[in-house]
Amino acid sequence: MARIGVFICHCGENISATVDVAKVAEEAAKMPGVAYAMDYKYMCSDPGQTKIIEAIKEHKLTGIVVGACSPRMHEATFRKAAEKGGINPFLCEIANLREQVSWVHPRTEATTRKAIDIVRTIVNKVSKDTPLFPIKVPVTKTALVIGGGIAGIQAALDIANAGHQVIMVEKSPSIGGHMSQLSETFPTLDCSQCILTPRMVEVAQHPNITLHTFAEVESVSGFVGNFDVKVRLKARSVDMSKCTGCGTCWQKCPSKKIPDEFNAGLSYRTAIYSPFPQAVPNKPVIDRANCNYFQKGKCGICKKVCPAGAIDYEMEDEIIDIKVGAIVTATGFDIKHTDFFPEYGYGEFKDVIDGLQFERLASASGPTSGEIRRPSDGKIPEKIVFLACSGSRDKAKGIEYCSKICCMYTAKHAMLYKHKHHEGNAYVFYMDIRSAGKNYDEFVRRAIEEDDVHYIRGRVSRIYEKDGKLIVKGVDTLMNAEPVEIEADMVVLATAVVANPDAESVAQKMHISYDKHHFFAEAHPKLRPVETNTAGIMLAGACQTAKDIPDTVSQASAAASKIMGLFSSDEMTREPVVAVVNRCMPPLFTTCTGCLLCLEVCPYHAIEREEIKDRRTGEILKVAAKVNAGLCQGCGTCVAFCRNKSIDLQGFSNQQMLSEVVALLNKPF
Amino acid sequence: MKVGFYPGCSLEGSSKEYSKSLFAVSEKCGITLEEIKDWSCCGASAAHSLNHDLSIALPARTLALAEKQGLSEIVIPCAACYGRLAASQQAILNDKAILEKTEKYIDMAFTGNVQLLTVFEFLQKYIFPVADQYIVDKLNQKTACYYGCLLARPKDLTKLERPENPMEMEKVMEKAGATPIDWAFKTECCGAGFSMSRTDLVAKLSGRILEDAAERGADSIIVACPMCHSNLDLRRPEIKKQLKKDINIPVLFITQALGLSMGISAKELGLDKHFVPTGKAVSCIVKKEA
Secondary structure, three states: OOOEEEEEEOOOOOOOOOOOHHHHHHHHHHOOOEEEEEEEOOOOOHHHHHHHHHHHHHHOOOEEEEEEOOHHHHHHHHHHHHHHHOOOHHHEEEEEOHHHHHOOOOOOHHHHHHHHHHHHHHHHHHHHOOOOOOEEEEOOOEEEEEOOOHHHHHHHHHHHHOOOEEEEEOOOOOEOOHHHHOOEEOOOOEEHHHHHHHHHHHHHHOOOEEEEOOEEEEEEEEEOOEEEEEEEEOOOOEOOOOOOOOOHHHHHOOOOOEEOOOOOOOOEEOOEEOOOOOOEOOOOEEOHHHOHHHHHOOOOHHHHHOOOOOEOOOOOOEEEEEEEOEEEEOOOEEEOOHHHOHHHOOOOOOOEEEHHHHHHHHOOOOOOOOOOOOOOOOOOOOEEEEEEEEOOOEHHHOEOOOOOOHHHHHHHHHHHHHHHOOOOEEEEEEOOOOOOOOOHHHHHHHHHHOOOOEEEEOOEEEEEEEOOEEEEEEEEOOOOOEEEEEEEOEEEEEEOEEEOOOHHHHHHHHOOOEOOOOOEOOOEOOOEOOEOOOOOEEEOHHHOOOOOHHHHHHHHHHHHHHHHHHOOOOEEEEOOOOEEEOOOOOOOOOOOOOOOHHHHHOOOOOEEEEEEEOOOOOOEEEEEEEEOOOOOOOOOHHHHHOOOOOEEEOOOOHHHHHHHHHHHOOOOO | OEEEEOOOOHHHOOOHHHHHHHHHHHHHOOOEEEEOOOOOOOOHHHHHHHOHHHHHHHHHHHHHHHHHOOOOEEEOOOHHHHHHHHHHHHHHHHOHHHHHHHHHHHOOOOOOOOEEEOHHHHHHHHHHHHHHHHOOEEOOOEEEEOOOOOOOOOHHHHOOOOOOOOOHHHHHHHHOOOEEOOOOOOOOOOOOOHHHHOHHHHHHHHHHHHHHHHHOOOOEEEEOOHHHHHHHHHOHHHHHHHHOOOOOOOEEEHHHHHHHHOOOOOOOOOHHHOOOOOHHHHHOOEEOOO
């Protein structure tokens, strides 16, 4: 006979304010199989756990039910307590009385009744539970870092410096990401490239880091500690081992009118190109979509002029298989472009630019060598209007969130302009100034007070062109809501930070979740901000949400430390919630008939065909399915498909599930 | 071909020429416009600022009458009327409770199966396919196509692709042999209903519209809303005072301009009804080359 203990938690007032916890404990005590029941203010606290441990010993409990928050929150905590008390941790189960009861219902008798019902189902399940034992799996101590921006670079260096192997995959021809495009960085105005490029070089030269640029992850399978990843090395059309990066090819390439991505479309590049002078690796690729040779079959100039004979038009994409133990997803972000704003001219006015374009104009390595000149006629603008919150915090535009970095970079932009042109006028239209961060508010105040940037609190309804000027129509909500009109030479939109266009497909490849804006979802918004819900896959940088450089670097280091923790032992334990095919005495061996329908439907390829042979003769007696516990993720698809119920999920067996339902129907089973 | 027609108050009064020219162009192209019998006021801005139910019931009554009359499509040339009728139809179709209440008010069944056409949709659907054979003249002038507020917005109702910079009228004008200009005040406010109470404001707002059109060399301004027309045409003396200069660009309804290219006489199109003489626009016209 089972001796089950029931422990009802008040969760401060989270549960007890809505549910009559004493009543629940009282009712639980009467349930069949329950030997002891109690309630307590904080079951998860140290004294709370001690009460569980003592009760197990005192009442000789064989299983326990904790009526508390979601099992996602504290199941592990209570199972550890159960283990300390001397029972198998899998004989401890959670009745979710917070997320499924107190948080979603008012305080009524029915709510308490529901809590009692839930406790009853779990009590009944525990009476059917059997001890389970964790599965040990080896750990591959190599990390994959996807994305070579500052997030990926930081994570890769941290992991590599801890002595582990790192494979970095970057989709563009060079690492560096958006940070390499920036001019100066707030709040110190130090040059972005000056602080970034040494780290880029360090990645390339680090003995523990293998770098694949112009490469993309094709698929990810396996599980924490043992991921199998396919990486597509896109055909560069340039043999990296021969190329010296001399640059003769791109100097001679005749296709010179391709918008330059690195310069945010403000200049042109050639079809064979290296994205920027400090690129790592500084070896070119051929952009086949824009190359005469690939499009028209004629040209071949780069091949003729290459002194190293490195050009290879026949090169094909190559897929490589790698094994890694953990993954850092650091795929970065994108921004909305000016064509997103009908009211600001549908992107048709040349002198209305986005923040990234301004970065390139202000950058010494940019198309104007750092002179701020407007794109239409190259004149130095006498008046620039900056619009913060362009698209962000705007429900009508479908972007409710704050893009976080714009307040700061707009202040920086205005400041950079004023530093270069003291006589010029800079205006900033803003909603609120959000400058929380070390030395951030001081930086904004400096723009306003020392650099004489005119801040106008209000929004801009319209921009139109007239006589070579941009007429900016807005409102100053602090000056009697007066309409304001400014004749500007250039307008900079601090456009919203958005997820990368391919974020959704990346998330699906990785099997990680994402929010409605396609930013990747962390496992817990507060307590697990760098992990995803898929064990072993971490997040770093703006692929999770809009983030500035310090936050990105912090998160990247946090992701790295999580992985170093994972790599600190040679094997790791996994929860034994896996499917098993039943076995019994010969001559039946198992009720499995070997139809192998389960093998077809298993999304993790965890089921294999097993031949049961006569030990002496080697004769095949039966064919059955077998689950590889290392690969099984416990999804239960095979259980649903099994025609004669020969597969069961440990910890969630058909009998256990049924016992919960039966308990709910109020019939002791 | 028969299409239903809802005039609203303006097209029977201050903007008679809008209606006149629409009928003239339709007739030329073999389209018969059938007026909804016993139609009532759309409620305009008065109804929806006083009583929400009334603002839905008034247009609903007209739409129910159109259903009774067997009309499957109606063209609503006035921008404000279109806005009200479309808003009412949408509100009723989206909410069963509103439907039940409204049917009680109007004491008629409402199925909402009448399709509402803006003047652009009407021209696109019925006039465009046959227009080329009737267009005999080339307008041969620079036109500033002016949309104001309600022709372009709200986007849900007007169904325009680019509400901040619409191109619907430009397409019509190009067909009629005019050169539409790119200008900045296409969708700015003309002052609308403040015409009576704050004529000074209307003069300021409409004045800016005229000024931009004039500076960019427009020979005529093309409109498709009675309110816009009245503010830009009728209020010219106040505008002159405001701008301290005389701008004599004529303001034509889109159907008038299109009618001119079809060789319909100025009189038939009601061009004699305007305050600003339209001779300047008419004098530009040349015969279309074969």
